[in-house]
Amino acid sequence: MNYLNSLPISTIAIESCIEISETIQDAAWQQSQNFSTLSTRLQAYLNRLCLLTVLPWLEEIWGIIAKPAPNLAVLHSFWEVVNGTAITINQTRLILIPSLAIDINEIRVPQEWVDIPSWAGDYYLAVQVNTEDGLVKVWGYTTHLQLKQQTNYSAGDRTYALDYEDLIHDLDLLWVTRQLCPDIPTKTEVEPLPNLSLAQANNLLERLGNPGLIFPRIAIPFSLWGALLEHGGWRQRLYELRTGIPQQWSIIQWVQTGISDLAQQLGWNYLDLETSFGSRGIAQTNEPVILTRHLIIAGQNYELQVQSPGNITSGFWIIELQSLSLQGLIPSGFKFRLLTEDLQPFPDNECVADTATEKLAIELQLEAGEGLVWEIEPTPENYEREILRF
Incomplete structure (x- = not known):
């Protein structure tokens, strides 16, 4: 069953794409309904589709065990406020960045995945999702180091962008690199975020927890936003407030x-x-x-x-x-x-x-x-x- 309209994937050989099963599409759609807006429901749907398709595919082609990070059960609190999903392979951290874009001319990585210290990844995978044809394509990747050194940062939507020609398009190179050169630098240092007081956090949660605020991630300075999100308990509370569900941790x-x-x-x-x-x-x-x-x-x-x-x-x-x-x-x-x-x-x-x-x-x-x-x-x-x- 298809829930979104999009055009066929371009510039990619269809036979190299990963097929999304109807079972996964149905499950992802049903599990992505309890979010605050249509936009966040769509975001959760795309990220869940991406995760449930790409993760087992990587396990198959690389013969490894990959896990959602930190845990599949808490990813809703990420997807309510930001696009992207982290997975781990041993000590290597990969960030999946899905997009419905027809033209794969760039990757746009939300700042949270780059500048929140505990969220930063080793590698960032650009993923094109075609829900109409039920296909997913990992079309390129980059590193945290390259994102910080070579990308254009957009303050308007708080993203780091990297053009198609600046990405590596052979995913096997990522695996070979990790096998042969495990100590090769992939990250650059990230400035620590401030410590929020309880009063600050409660004030921010009251303001940002209003579902009428459509774009909470750009409503306050990034340092405060990042510090709030990095605290898993506060991020979970933000999700509860925005979706109106009862307190889960009493x-x-x-x-x-x-x-x-x-x-x-x-x-x-x-x-x-x-x-x-x-x-x-x-x-x-x-x-x-x-x-x-x-x-x-x-x-x-x-x-x-x-x-x-x-x-x-x-x-x-x-x-x-x-x-x-x-x-x-x-x-x-x-x-x-x-x-x-x-x-x-x-x-x-x-x-x-x-x-x-x-x-x-x-x-x-x-x-x-x-x-x-x-x-x-x-x-x-x-x-x-x-x-x-x-």
Whole structure:
């Protein structure tokens, strides 16, 4: 089924294009409806089509495993505000930039993918999407280094543009380069973004969360915009405000009415679903509440636990990291910390494994509505900042 009208791909041999299955088109269309405007729904649709088609194709032609970054479940918060999708192949980061443009004469990369430090990629792939004929073509690529050194930056739409003749068009060269010259420079240094206070972030979220503001990404200075987006919890909240969906990260709501769908997709669950959660909700039982999130750190399985030993209204919580390996020990050198919503430390907010230990735990008393961000070193696979609101 075709949902958009576009002309056939030009200047590319049809046989070299990747076919989009009708199943993927249907699924991508259905999964791209919960966005604030027609434009953002289209953006989400194109990016999902691109991801679901290009990622398995790269895995097939290169014989590798590629993953959406940071996680497929949170990409909606990116697509609500910016075009593009990141994927990772081992330590290499690729940014897919889809376009419906008929003439493939340039790539236009949104500034977010270049100048937000944690978003910047090694390589940027120009992808032409033809929804009418059900075809996708990766027609060229460049590096972060080349984008910063050779492109024309447009302040009007905050994009970096690079002409067709300046891109490399043989994608196999990218793979060969990474295999033979893994240390070749692909990035240039990016200036750090400012730290936003909680008051600043809340003010920005109130303003930019209005879906009537059609282009939030150009409504404020880039330094503020980039700092807001780089914080995964604030970016998720921006998406919720613009689309009008309920708050997804309230621990109290998880306890009382069930864990949100998004949180479940990211691995949050109950320690014992059968005995801890019934149709009436945990809050109506006398059992201790233990929420868990599965993590993979350095190839091993771990579990983050959030528990309230007594009544959840007391504000007393224990948050801890445990190993799920056979030995059941967290290696020495691991660090587990909690930060305020705006990433500030507080007394006794961190614990370190000086030797191998059974768990790293932090006990704390929280005010109603207070938000916390958890961090672990080494960083878990597909880590994304979450604001756990109590």
